[in-house]
Amino acid sequence: MGLNGLEDRVFDAVLFDMDGTLVDSxxxxxxxxxxxxxxxxxxxxxxxxxxxxxxxxxxxxxxxxxxxxxxxxxxxxxxxNDTEGLLVLPGATEALAAVADAPNAIATSCTMPLAKARIASSGLVAPKVLVTADQVEHGKPAPDPYLLAAERLGVDPTRCLVVEDAPLGLQAAKAAGCATLAVVTTTAREKLQADAVVSDLSEVRFEAGPEGIRVRSA
Structure with missing residues (x-):
């Protein structure tokens, strides 16, 4: 499986969407x-x-x-009031663990209370930087969530890799100038316009080092 050149790049940060990317809600x-x-x-x-x-x-x-x-x-x-049955998606735990000591964030269309509730219910270990819809003037598909995540991490958004499952989320990432990796968890593959598309995060692995973060085929 190829990643269309993403494996040749070094990123300063990885920015994850949450619902449909890390958690099945x-x-x-x-x-x-x-x-x-x-x-x-x-x-x-x-x-x-x-x-x-x-x-x-x-x-x-x-x-x-x-x-x-x-x-x-x-x-x-x-x-x-309904967070029953939430599951961490394949590869999500491993992906977050791999970049735990490197710049990474979640940028979600949830509000902060809902994001925290779903993270707690799923058992996901979330990064320290969590950007929610109630923290930005314009939510996805506007670039604001990913721009704010990059700002809080102190990195250039054009040196960030965004992991998304939804077309409008990918649109937001591209508008922010980020590279994009899409997962086919909620949307048909042919509808995902990204730099690379994988079934889920179990098909890739992240490597964090002194130079930055790389993504490889698993």
Whole structure:
């Protein structure tokens, strides 16, 4: 399996998405949004295609401005109260361990309370830098989350590798100037526009050294 040249590069940091990349929260997310949709008279079809987008942006698409704050509070409540069945995805634990002593971060479309709840429920050992949707003015697909993660790590975003599972997350990474590695965990391979695409993180290994971080085929 090739990585389309990523293996020839040295990165200053690795920036991970969370849901669908490190943690499988699909069932919990589906349950929460399905209930929210029913409560707001929306169909299942209307709720599709929003992977990787902050909840506030999804709510804004469907509710008038006067109802959006309440709508966001409600989906946050539903998601925080349902973290059952979360699983760490293959290779995620090993990937985080490999770069534990090197610059790395999670940049997620979750809010901070929800991100912490899902990390705790999954048992994932998260990096010290955690960027959430409530910390940036514009969430994915805007570049803000990845730019802020790079800033907090003190690195140039163009020397960062982003690991993502969603097309809009990859769009955010590219807009930030980062290299991209996509995992086929929630989206069909042909829909993932990245520098390299793998089934999941078990297909790669990260090597951190004095010069920086490299990614190799496992």
């Amino acid at each position: 699909t069932a919990a997310v589906y349950r929460a949004w399905a209930r929210w949709a029913v409560e707001h008279g929306l169909s299942e079809d209307q709720m599709r295609g929003h992977d990787g987008i902050p909840a506030a942006s999804i709510v804004a698409k469907f509710l008038p401005e006067a109802e959006r704050e309440a709508g966001v509070l409600r989906i946050n409540e539903l998601e925080l």
